[in-house]
Amino acid sequence: MMEGNVLVADDDRAIRTVLSQALTRAGCRVRSTGSATTLWRWIEEGEGDVVVSDVMMPDGDALDLLPAIRKKRPDLPVIVMSAQNTVMTAIRAAEVGAYEYLPKPFDLKEVLGSVAKALTQQTKRRQPPSAGEGPKEENLPLIGRSPAMQDVYRIMARLMNTDLTVMIQGESGTGKELVARALHNFGRRKNGPFVAVNMAAIPRDLIESELFGHERGAFTGASERLQGKFEIAQKGTLFLDEIGDMPPDAQTRLLRVLQEGEYSRVGGREAIRADVRIIAATHQDLRSLINEGRFREDLFYRLNVVPVRLPPLRERLEDVPDLARAFLRRAETEGLPHKAISTEALTILKQQSWSGNVRELENLMRRLAALCPGDVITGQVVEQEIAARPSSALEPSGGPNEKLGASVEAHLRRYFSLHGGALPPPGLYERVIREVELPLIALSLAATQGNQLKAADLLGINRNTLRKKINDLDIPVTRGKKLM
Structure with missing residues (x-):
């Protein structure tokens, strides 16, 4: 059981309710608000032993408020949460003296653990510099909002002002x-x-x-x-x-x-x-x-x-669209033509194995920016460029003749080897199935020119099952599009 007064600030009523109920059950006394102004008034009045606050609220930014909190009450731990999960959010949180930074969606047990630690330790935080505006995403030192990158950002934020x-x-x-x-x-x-x-x-x-x-x-x-x-x-x-x-x-x-x-x-x-x-x-x-x-x-x-x-790109394929767009913007600042990229093209990029990781993707986007004749990089252009590349660049590491099962086994063995035998995060089965399922369905649709009935027959599954998986995996369907 925890004892203490916790101030919760989040403009999402559902999140306030969940946090308030969980903290109350844990033994805390809780006051919640959806307003940064109200939160600041409570802090000025001396309320709260710990603050749990969303970064972005309708009337203010919690990270902009933190320097004033540190000046007014330097011993008050402030745990910030944000759905704006870039490395700069984590860095800004560390710079302004946040006790802990938690990306959304958050793990409730992790929030409760952070609050418990803050209540027991009441660690004095250093006096931080004033918070400034973070750079635009294309200028971020690292890009990606995937869970794998969130883990990296959080470690980095804790290391910024140490000499470890x-x-x-x-x-x-x-x-x-x-x-x-x-x-x-x-x-x-x-x-x-x-x-x-x-x-x-x-x-x-x-x-x-x-x-x-x-x-x-x-x-x-x-x-x-x-x-x-x-x-x-x-x-x-x-x-x-x-x-x-x-x-x-x-x-x-x-x-x-x-x-x-x-x-x-x-x-x-x-x-x-x-x-x-x-x-x-x-x-x-x-x-x-x-x-x-x-x-x-x-x-x-x-x-x-x-x-x-640092996770390989194949473990954070959801970051590929953000990375691709950022690389195109960087290419433009270096004098290459302005290019947009279609959703279909991004989907195709997300289906690659990327043995060369982020560097390989960046090189591809530069080449597309330089050579693509139109203003928009289409799926067809990406497919042509990939087909023209040396086969080793985008093939599984075992080569073209490696069986799928052997490729998956080799990938998992590399993971365990790199991590000293440590287990990966929970959900391994679903992640592996998703990575295999997405290109399998996309290629089947392409082979049948977008005909879902034929694709379902080819895959040996029910048409309704195929439709659900297309929606769940966000796979675009284009009628009449050929595989080759």
């Missing part, structure tokens, strides 16, 4: 450097340099020199002193990409820096203090490399203080 070492894991093209840059640009070290180093792009015998610098004469060819990336990144952030490719000797030196906070140049004796935040990234399974003796276990634990997993 972060390990970002994800396949190539998922945006690992974008996450690292966002953590830097919106964090306490934003006025310092951001220095990115790709371990895989540097000759192995030069990595130590690149990272730590060298003195003149330290080795053949060292004709002058060279500053290393640690020195250049002083008071900022050093992003070590593809950390799994770091050679053993450099791993040992990096471990000493993380342990002792200082280093020396190659061939030098002077100890240099390392005032640098480390963010590492990899697409490899570091635990497997540890078992093979190719990566130090003690270094792994030093780097993996806070792990952040």
Whole structure:
């Protein structure tokens, strides 16, 4: 049971009712309102031990109100909820000192857990800077409103104003450097340099020199002193990409820096203090490399203080339309022609496997913006472009001859491998079925030129069942459209 006074603010009466009833059953005393003005009056009057508020209300923005709340009552925890689930919402919530940020639709147990924690801890929050307007979505450091990305945003929001070492894991093209840059640009070290180093792009015998610098004469060819990336990144952030490719000797030196906070140049004796935040990234399974003796276990634990997993695009296909539109807008700002994209084209894009992830989608949208003859990118244009691409780009990772069952098994094995055997979020069966069902039905409709009766017969299901699945999966149906 919880004890305390909770103020609930949300312009949705149903949400207010659900939260009020749940909190009351848990032992809290609750006052609820649909007005930001009323909420502020209650706070000014000293009411409430915890606030649970929607961000957007008819008469105000809770995030704009938070600085005033922090000034008036710095010890009052404010839990904010929002259906505007972009990374900037999470960042703004962290910047203005929200106790917790919860995306909508929310998990009621999670809300109750956050309230319980706030009531027991009553943690003093730091004095935040004034909240400003967030950038337009096409200028966001990360784009996507899927549940998978919401998990990433929430972790990022909690890391913004810390110096904790972060390990970002994800396949190539998922945006690992974008996450690292966002953590830097919106964090306490934003006025310092951001220095990115790709371990895989540097000759192995030069990595130590690149990272730590060298003195003149330290080795053949060292004709002058060279500053290393640690020195250049002083008071900022050093992003070590593809950390799994770091050679053993450099791993040992990096471990000493993380342990002792200082280093020396190659061939030098002077100890240099390392005032640098480390963010590492990899697409490899570091635990497997540890078992093979190719990566130090003690270094792994030093780097993996806070792990952040970036989902591949195939795990967040609902983000494809937002990403595609944003890439087209970016292409336009770079001088390419303005292009719109049809709903049918977006549906086709959502049916691809995207082995190259977000980077592959971005490259495709740039090419379509440059080469599409019309003002609107149609489904036919997208299909033609996909058909003309190298087959490996959009095929399942096992190749064209791989059985569907083997492909699914390989995908799940990769998931468990990347997560150290940890189970995925609940609902795995429905997610797998949906990913297989959507292209199966869409292609059957295309093969029968949009004839639902023939498509149902082809699939071996009832026509009414097919209609329901078309509606549930939001699949467009165009009569007379051929598969090839």
